[in-house]
Amino acid sequence: MSAAPLHLAVALDGAGWHPAAWRDPAATPKILFTAAYWAGLAAEAEHGLLDFVTIEDTLALQTTRLDGPDGRTDQVRGRLDAVLVASRIAPLTGRIGLVPTATTTHTEPFHLAGALSTLDYVSGGRAGWRVQVSGRRAEAAHFGRRDIPELRPEHAGDLETFPVFQELFDEAADAVEVVRRLWDSWEDDAEIRDVATGRFVDRDRLHYIDFEGPRFSVRGPSIVPRPPQGQPLVTALAHSRLPYEFAARSADVVYITPHDAEQARAVAAEVRGLGGGELKIFADLVVFVGEDARDRRARLDELDGAAYASDAAIFTGTPGELADLLLEWRQAGLDGFRLRPAVLPADLTAITRGLVPELQRRDAFRRAYGAATLRGHLGLPRPASRYAGSRR
Amino acid sequence: MKQVILAAHFPGVNNHTVWSDPASGSQIDFASFAHLARTAERGRFDFFFLADGQRLREQRGRIHDLDVVGRPDSLTVLSALAAVTTHLGLAGTINATFNEPYELARKLASLDHLSGGRAGWNVVTSSDAFTGENFRRGGYLDHSQRYERAEEFVRTVRELWDSWAAEDLVADPATGVFATANAGAFAHRGAHFDIGGHFTVPRGPQRHPLTIQAGDSEEGRDFAAATADAIFSRHSRPADGQAFYRDIQSRGAAHGRAPGSLKILPGATFALGDTDAEAQENADHIRRQQVSPQTAILLLEQLWNRDLSAYDPEGPLPEIDPDVSEDSIVKGRTRMSRDPLKTAAEWRALAEAKRLGIRDLIIEVTGRQSFIGSPARVAEEINESVQTDAADGFILVPHLTPTGLDEFVDKVVPLLQERGVFRAEYGTTTLRGHLGLEGDV
Numbered sequence: 001m002s003a004a005p006l007h008l009a010v011a012l013d014g015a016g017w018h019p020a021a022w023r024d025p026a027a028t029p030k031i032l033f034t035a036a037y038w039a040g041l042a043a044e045a046e047h048g049l050l051d052f053v054t055i056e057d058t059l060a061l062q063t064t065r066l067d068g069p070d071g072r073t074d075q076v077r078g079r080l081d082a083v084l085v086a087s088r089i090a091p092l093t094g095r096i097g098l099v100p101t102a103t104t105t106h107t108e109p110f111h112l113a114g115a116l117s118t119l120d121y122v123s124g125g126r127a128g129w130r131v132q133v134s135g136r137r138a139e140a141a142h143f144g145r146r147d148i149p150e151l152r153p154e155h156a157g158d159l160e161t162f163p164v165f166q167e168l169f170d171e172a173a174d175a176v177e178v179v180r181r182l183w184d185s186w187e188d189d190a191e192i193r194d195v196a197t198g199r200f201v202d203r204d205r206l207h208y209i210d211f212e213g214p215r216f217s218v219r220g221p222s223i224v225p226r227p228p229q230g231q232p233l234v235t236a237l238a239h240s241r242l243p244y245e246f247a248a249r250s251a252d253v254v255y256i257t258p259h260d261a262e263q264a265r266a267v268a269a270e271v272r273g274l275g276g277g278e279l280k281i282f283a284d285l286v287v288f289v290g291e292d293a294r295d296r297r298a299r300l301d302e303l304d305g306a307a308y309a310s311d312a313a314i315f316t317g318t319p320g321e322l323a324d325l326l327l328e329w330r331q332a333g334l335d336g337f338r339l340r341p342a343v344l345p346a347d348l349t350a351i352t353r354g355l356v357p358e359l360q361r362r363d364a365f366r367r368a369y370g371a372a373t374l375r376g377h378l379g380l381p382r383p384a385s386r387y388a389g390s391r392r
Numbered sequence: 393m394k395q396v397i398l399a400a401h402f403p404g405v406n407n408h409t410v411w412s413d414p415a416s417g418s419q420i421d422f423a424s425f426a427h428l429a430r431t432a433e434r435g436r437f438d439f440f441f442l443a444d445g446q447r448l449r450e451q452r453g454r455i456h457d458l459d460v461v462g463r464p465d466s467l468t469v470l471s472a473l474a475a476v477t478t479h480l481g482l483a484g485t486i487n488a489t490f491n492e493p494y495e496l497a498r499k500l501a502s503l504d505h506l507s508g509g510r511a512g513w514n515v516v517t518s519s520d521a522f523t524g525e526n527f528r529r530g531g532y533l534d535h536s537q538r539y540e541r542a543e544e545f546v547r548t549v550r551e552l553w554d555s556w557a558a559e560d561l562v563a564d565p566a567t568g569v570f571a572t573a574n575a576g577a578f579a580h581r582g583a584h585f586d587i588g589g590h591f592t593v594p595r596g597p598q599r600h601p602l603t604i605q606a607g608d609s610e611e612g613r614d615f616a617a618a619t620a621d622a623i624f625s626r627h628s629r630p631a632d633g634q635a636f637y638r639d640i641q642s643r644g645a646a647h648g649r650a651p652g653s654l655k656i657l658p659g660a661t662f663a664l665g666d667t668d669a670e671a672q673e674n675a676d677h678i679r680r681q682q683v684s685p686q687t688a689i690l691l692l693e694q695l696w697n698r699d700l701s702a703y704d705p706e707g708p709l710p711e712i713d714p715d716v717s718e719d720s721i722v723k724g725r726t727r728m729s730r731d732p733l734k735t736a737a738e739w740r741a742l743a744e745a746k747r748l749g750i751r752d753l754i755i756e757v758t759g760r761q762s763f764i765g766s767p768a769r770v771a772e773e774i775n776e777s778v779q780t781d782a783a784d785g786f787i788l789v790p791h792l793t794p795t796g797l798d799e800f801v802d803k804v805v806p807l808l809q810e811r812g813v814f815r816a817e818y819g820t821t822t823l824r825g826h827l828g829l830e831g832d833v
Contacts, residue, residue: 069590216528
C-alpha cells in the first residue's frame with residue numbers, strides 16, 4: 001500500500017443524514033429502534049473493513065431549529081442511547097470499532113468512564129467515544145440543574161460569541177481528563193489473586209485520581225478494571241478554534257468539516273499547530289453514492305421541501321468519483337474520512353461494496369483487518385497507565 | 393400451584409464469591425457474563441441480575457483487597473448480553489442518587505428496545521458522602537430525604553416512559569408522518585425534580601421496564617410495597633420469609649396493590665451434592681473458601697469497628713468490646729449489625745459453647761448457604777418456600793464465576809419442571825411476561 005494507510009469511518013444516525021432518508025423506498029423506518037437494524041448496519045460496515053462506526057446521540061429530540069423542538073412530524077424523531085446501541089452490537093461484530101456519542105454537559109464523568117470501559121470489554125478492545133457538549137437550553141431543561149441561554153441565530157454564525165461556549169468546552173476537557181485518569185486508575189496488573197496473602201488485588205496498583213475542578217471533583221479509582229485498550233479512542237467533531245483547541249488537547253481523532261481540499265489543508269495545519277501533533281485528522285463528508293445518486297438526492301429534497309444543507313461538505317456521485325475526491329483531499333494532510341451516509345442502508349452499502357473495492361483497486365485501502373483493536377486499526381499503541389510504577 | 397420465579401445473580405464483590413478456587417474465572421471478561429447468562433437461559437430462568445456499587449469499598453481507610461474488586465457498568469454489559477440471549481430478563485442495579493431521571497429513563501428504555509422487552513431496574517438509593525466523592529452531586533442528600541427523592545425519581549422516570557404514546561411513532565412513508573407533533577412531551581414539577589421538554593425514546597416493548605427494590609427498613613419496605621414490581625429481599629429462610637411476605641403484602645394492600653402484583657424474591661445461595669451428606673461437605677468446603685483467615689479478621693473488624701489485625705484467626709474472640717461510636721471503619725457498605733454489643737455477646741457465647749476460634753466462628757455466624765442438599769432436597773425446599781408464601785421465587789447467587797450455576801441448572805431445574813412448578817419452555821418474550829406482570833403497567 002502506498003504512503004500512510006487511509007482510514008475510513010461511517011457516521012450512523014437514524015435512517016441516514018438526509019432528513020427524508022426514512023422515506024426512501026429501500027429504507028426500513030419501522031425498525032429504527034430495534035437491535036436488528038443497528039446490528040445489520042454494523043455488520044455491513046465491518047464487511048467493508050471500515051475502521052469504525054460512530055453513533056449519533058443527543059439528550060433532546062432532533063430539530064431543525066437551533067434550540068428547542070420544532071414540532072415537525074415528517075422527519076425522524078427519537079434516538080436510543082448510543083453507548084447501549086454500541087454494546088448491543090459489540091458481540092455480533094468482531095473487528096470494527098464502535099464509537100458512540102456521549103455528552104459531557106449533563107452526565108457524570110465517573111459513569112461515562114465506566115460505561116466506555118465496559119464497552120471496551122464487551123467488544124474486546126474496540127471502544128471509542130465521540131465527545132459532545134450540549135449547548136442547548138432545551139436539553140438543560142431536561143435536567144433542571146443548570147441554566148444555559150438560548151442559542152440564537154446571531155450566535156450560530158460564530159459560536160465563539162455564545163456566552164457558555166468556552167465554559168462547556170472547558171468542562172468537556174475536564175471530563176475527558178477525569179475519564180482518562182479513571183481508565184488509568186487500575187494498573188494493568190492490579191488483579192493478583194494471591195492465595196497466600198488472601199488478596200484479590202494489590203491495592204498499591206489502584207490509584208485515587210483526585211481530580212478537582214469547577215464543575216465536579218472525582219476521587220476514584222474506577223469501579224471497572226483497566227479496559228483492554230488501556231485508553232479507548234477519544235474523538236471529537238470540531239468546526240472552529242475553541243473545539244480545535246479542545247480536540248488538540250483532549251482527543252485522539254478529530255473530525256473536521258472542510259468544503260474543499262484547500263480548507264482541509266488550512267484546518268489540518270491549524271489543528272496540528274495547536275499541539276495536536278499525534279492527533280488523527282478525519283474530514284467529514286455527507287455522501288450520496290451511486291449511479292443514481294443525483295436523482296435520489298433530488299427526490300429526497302423534494303420530499304423534504306428543502307435543498308439539503310449540512311455543516312459538512314456534501315458529495316454526490318459514483319464510487320469512483322468519491323475515491324478520486326478522498327485521495328485528492330487526503331494529500332492536504334488528512335488521515336482519513338468519516339462518511340455520513342445520506343440514506344441507510346443504501347449509501348452505506350455503496351461505500352462498502354462500491355467505494356471500498358475501488359480504493360482497494362487503487363491500493364489505497366486495507367484488504368483485510370490487520371489489527372484486533374480500534375487503536376490498532378489506527379496504528380495507535382496501547383498506552384501504559386500514567387500511574388504505572390507509582391506506589392502510594 | 394404457584395410457579396417458581398428464578399433469577400441468576402452474577403457473583404459480586406463480597407466474600408461469598410470464591411476467587412481462589414482453580415475453577416474461578418474472570419470477574420470482568422464478557423465471556424464470564426455470557427456464560428452465566430446463557431446457563432440461566434438454558435435453565436429457563438426469569439432474569440439475570442447485576443448488583444452495583446459506585447465506589448470501591450474501604451476498610452480502615454484502605455481499599456478492601458480480600459474480595460473480588462471491580463465490575464462492569466451494569467446497563468452496558470446487560471445490553472451486550474441481550475445479543476447473546478433471547479428470552480432471559482436483564483436486570484441491573486442502578487443508584488437513583490447518582491443519576492438523573494432523564495438520562496436513566498433513556499438508558500433503561502433503550503435497553504428495553506434493544507432487548508425486545510427484557511429490561512429490569514433494581515432501584516437503590518444512597519445518602520453516602522463517601523460514594524458521592526465520585527460524583528457531581530456529592531453526598532448532599534439528607535438521610536431522611538432518601539426515599540422521598542427515590543419515590544419522586546421513580547415516578548418521574550415512569551412519566552418519561554409514558555411520554556410517547558403507542559401511536560406517537562407512526563413511521564409511515566405513505567403519509568410522510570414519522571412521529572406525532574407532541575411525541576415525548578413531558579413536564580414534571582416536584583420538590584426534587586423540576587424538568588420539562590421532550591423524551592427521545594419511543595415507548596418500549598414493556599412500556600415500563602420491571603422495577604425491583606431491595607430496601608428492608610420501615611421506609612424501604614413501604615417504598616417497595618408502593619412502587620416496585622418485585623422485591624429483592626434478604627429473608628430466604630422459611631419463617632423469616634413468611635413474616636416478610638405477609639408484611640409486604642399488607643403494606644401493598646394499603647397502597648391499593650392487587651395480590652400477586654408484587655413478587656418477593658429473596659437472594660439465596662446453595663450447595664449441592666449427590667447426597668445430602670455430600671452436599672453438607674461441599675457447603676463446608678465452600679464456607680472455608682469464602683472465609684480465609686484474613687477475611688475472618690476483616691469480618692470480625694466490621695462488627696467490632698476496630699483494628700483487629702493483631703489477632704490470630706485461629707485464636708479466641710477479642711476480650712475488648714466493639715466500638716459503637718458513629719464513625720465506621722467500613723466505607724461503601726452497610727454495617728453488619730444494628731446492635732454490635734448484643735451481637736458480640738451472642739458470638740462470644742457461641743464460640744465458648746462450641747469451642748470455636750475466630751475463623752470457625754465467622755464461618756458459623758455469617759453467610760451459611762440458604763439451600764444445602766441433594767438436587768431433590770433443594771428442589772423440594774425451594775418449591776415448599778414458594779407454595780407456603782415464604783417467597784415467590786429466588787435470586788440465586790452462585791459462589792463461583794462463571795460456572796457456579798451449571799449444576800443447579802442441570803440437576804435442580806429439571807426436578808422443578810417435573811413437579812410442574814417451573815416452565816420447561818419460555819411461553820412469553822418479555823420480562824414482565826415471564827413474571828405474569830404484563831397487565832400491571
